Amino acid sequence: MLIQWLRLRRTPGVRPVPEERPGPRPAPWRRHDHDPTQVPPRVARLVEEFGDAVQPVLPVFRNDATARVAREKIVQICRHLRDQEGFDFPTDLCGVHTPDGECLFEVVIHLFSTDHHERLRLKVGIGPGEEMPTLTGVWAGMNWHERETYDLVGVPFHGHPNLKRILLPDDFDGHPLQKDFPLKG
Amino acid sequence: MAERQTILEHGAAPDPIASETFEINMGPQHPATHGVLRLLLTLEGETVRSCEPHLGYLHRGVEKIGENKTYLQFIPYTDRLDYLAPLAANVAYALAVEKLLDIQVPERCRVIRVIASEVARISSHLLWLGTHAIDMGAVTMFFYTFRERETLYNLIEELTGARLTTSYTRVGGLTRDMSPEFVQALRAWMPHFAGELVEYGKLLTRNRIWVDRTKDVGIITKEQAIALGMSGPNLRASGLPLDLRRAVPYLDYQDYDFEVPFAEDGDVYARYMIRLEEMRQSLRILEQAVDRLKPGPIWADHPKVVPPIKDKVLTSMDELIHHFMIIAEGMNPPVGEIYQAVEMPKGELGFYIISDGGNAAYRLHIRSPSFVNLQVLETICAGQMVSDVVAIIASLDPVMGEVDR
Numbered sequence: 001m002l003i004q005w006l007r008l009r010r011t012p013g014v015r016p017v018p019e020e021r022p023g024p025r026p027a028p029w030r031r032h033d034h035d036p037t038q039v040p041p042r043v044a045r046l047v048e049e050f051g052d053a054v055q056p057v058l059p060v061f062r063n064d065a066t067a068r069v070a071r072e073k074i075v076q077i078c079r080h081l082r083d084q085e086g087f088d089f090p091t092d093l094c095g096v097h098t099p100d101g102e103c104l105f106e107v108v109i110h111l112f113s114t115d116h117h118e119r120l121r122l123k124v125g126i127g128p129g130e131e132m133p134t135l136t137g138v139w140a141g142m143n144w145h146e147r148e149t150y151d152l153v154g155v156p157f158h159g160h161p162n163l164k165r166i167l168l169p170d171d172f173d174g175h176p177l178q179k180d181f182p183l184k185g
Numbered sequence: 186m187a188e189r190q191t192i193l194e195h196g197a198a199p200d201p202i203a204s205e206t207f208e209i210n211m212g213p214q215h216p217a218t219h220g221v222l223r224l225l226l227t228l229e230g231e232t233v234r235s236c237e238p239h240l241g242y243l244h245r246g247v248e249k250i251g252e253n254k255t256y257l258q259f260i261p262y263t264d265r266l267d268y269l270a271p272l273a274a275n276v277a278y279a280l281a282v283e284k285l286l287d288i289q290v291p292e293r294c295r296v297i298r299v300i301a302s303e304v305a306r307i308s309s310h311l312l313w314l315g316t317h318a319i320d321m322g323a324v325t326m327f328f329y330t331f332r333e334r335e336t337l338y339n340l341i342e343e344l345t346g347a348r349l350t351t352s353y354t355r356v357g358g359l360t361r362d363m364s365p366e367f368v369q370a371l372r373a374w375m376p377h378f379a380g381e382l383v384e385y386g387k388l389l390t391r392n393r394i395w396v397d398r399t400k401d402v403g404i405i406t407k408e409q410a411i412a413l414g415m416s417g418p419n420l421r422a423s424g425l426p427l428d429l430r431r432a433v434p435y436l437d438y439q440d441y442d443f444e445v446p447f448a449e450d451g452d453v454y455a456r457y458m459i460r461l462e463e464m465r466q467s468l469r470i471l472e473q474a475v476d477r478l479k480p481g482p483i484w485a486d487h488p489k490v491v492p493p494i495k496d497k498v499l500t501s502m503d504e505l506i507h508h509f510m511i512i513a514e515g516m517n518p519p520v521g522e523i524y525q526a527v528e529m530p531k532g533e534l535g536f537y538i539i540s541d542g543g544n545a546a547y548r549l550h551i552r553s554p555s556f557v558n559l560q561v562l563e564t565i566c567a568g569q570m571v572s573d574v575v576a577i578i579a580s581l582d583p584v585m586g587e588v589d590r
Contacts (some may be wrong), residue, residue, distance in 0.1 A: 028435055029523075047372070060282055061521035090414040091526070092535060092552040109400045110524055114411060114425060117432040121524065141414035144560050152248070167241040168590060169445065176249050177548075183253060 009086035029062040030040040040065040078138045087111040091127045095153035097178045105155045131158035152177040213242045217320045217575040220585030236288040236566035243589035251549030255515030256282050264350045266587040269312050270305035270530045281356035281525035281536035285518040293481040295436050297363050298354045308337045309530035310460045317579040318562045321398050343367045357491045358484035399454040402563050403577035404445050414557045417532025418459045423451035429528040441470050453580040490516045515544030553587035
């Protein structure tokens with residue numbers, strides 16, 4: 001029987017169960033001794049690199065590093081984060097309808113690093129009549145996220161290879177995650 | 186007769202049938218699509234030339250509901266995301282809202298949540314194994330795994346009062362404490378199940394038909410998997426040992442002794458092996474968690490969020506007011522936004538919640554693992570046989586409840 005045996009491996013370095021702990025562990029978001037009024041290092045590096053195109057969001061809420069990014073630079077910044085900073089895992093992309101805010105929409109991108117296991121949140125403001133540049137060129141996995149964001153929130157994406165509705169029928173009228181969408185028909 | 190003569194005269198004429206492509210719909214009502222997934226396959230003979238998934242047959246607008254229900258009222262909707270592991274989704278949502286409110290639950294509550302998550306993981310993987318095998322024609326496996334699932338569902342019923350729609354967690358605690366009967370039944374079941382797992386391996390792992398159907402089918406490379414944002418066993422089968430229980434620990438998972446299995450082949454067989462090993466590791470976690478279970482409170486000490494004890498509600502005015510405020514009005518987290526992810530049986534389930542200070546989320550986004558994992562179908566199905574598409578879907582283990590949301 002010519003079975004190629006699978007090379008199944010397990011991660012090394014299994015930690016032993018500690019017998020006695022000095023006290024209860026703090027919650028994960030409290031674990032890092034980080035001052036919420038300070039810019040997190042991963043955002044600070046980004047500001048150094050791109051200057052005005054990146055605005056850190058302060059104070060840091062629950063230890064989630066967040067940066068506001070200019071729409072024109074987003075593709076360039078994402079490529080930099082992927083190649084230079086190790087944020088290679090496209091966790092999520094979603095849109096928020098903010099009719100009372102500065103912009104009409106906010107596109108929120110969550111990145112993760114498979115190497116150093118940190119998260120980074122980028123927020124891009126999209127005004128009326130503006131289009132969000134597609135990130136499918138950086139990560140293929142952004143394809144369906146962007147289709148969903150277009151479908152449910154109504155954010156237009158520029159340069160997307162297949163910008164169609166994904167969850168709702170093609171002839172659906174409106175975008176249900178907009179704040180003025182009626183709850184009852 | 187005339188045609189035959191032409192072929193004879195002109196030598197190898199192009200076969201008019203071979204070059205013809207045609208489109209068929211696989212699903213939405215197809216037993217191998219595990220729900221209401223519809224694939225538009227372009228076929229050339231029996232070879233798939235392209236595959237276009239069509240989603241949305243189970244879309245319920247859960248994210249819109251999340252913006253219009255209070256944080257407590259949304260808990261039952263989390264059952265209906267991944268309906269094969271509702272307990273784990275309950276835990277994920279509770280953790281997200283607790284992060285928003287900055288609440289830490291007590292030790293006993295955390296241990297019970299770990300037990301709930303791991304029971305859900307085993308239950309989900311068992312269903313995957315049974316249905317995957319049935320898709321490949323191995324019907325026997327289904328009966329074995331569903332026998333164990335029945336025991337697990339009885340356990341879940343003992344724990345939560347419901348078999349499927351558990352809604353077990355609350356923000357800052359749990360609906361009810363774990364009973365000694367549950368612990369006893371779980372302790373009795375674990376050694377039995379460890380033996381069952383060996384049997385499953387004996388049935389399939391070296392089975393020639395199984396290996397032929399799954400080996401080198403639907404290969405996903407590590408680079409592809411990362412670029413697509415795949416997570417869970419599908420990612421680990423492609424060579425990256427990324428498990429959020431280890432990478433970004435929550436619920437004190439860093440104190441448990443378990444290993445993260447990963448393989449480098451990235452094919453259907455590798456994904457099978459990974460999930461089989463994961464059940465073994467979940468069993469290890471369960472054994473440690475049960476030993477760790479000490480008497481203690483299961484609710485956090487946070488009167489604005491945690492409802493008062495029922496006895497006091499019926500006798501004391503203040504407690505009654507508090508009870509009504511929490512149930513009817515809900516809780517008001519501070520203004521801010523959080524992203525909290527946990528390792529579900531399918532992969533990374535994340536809740537992104539924006540709070541504007543009100544009693545409902547301003548925006549609640551669910552990053553569901555199956556939705557992201559399914560994207561790979563567009564890439565890897567091309568060039569495969571139709572029967573292999575069935576194997577690939579089954580090995581990705583999608584749940585349409587959380588794909589369509």
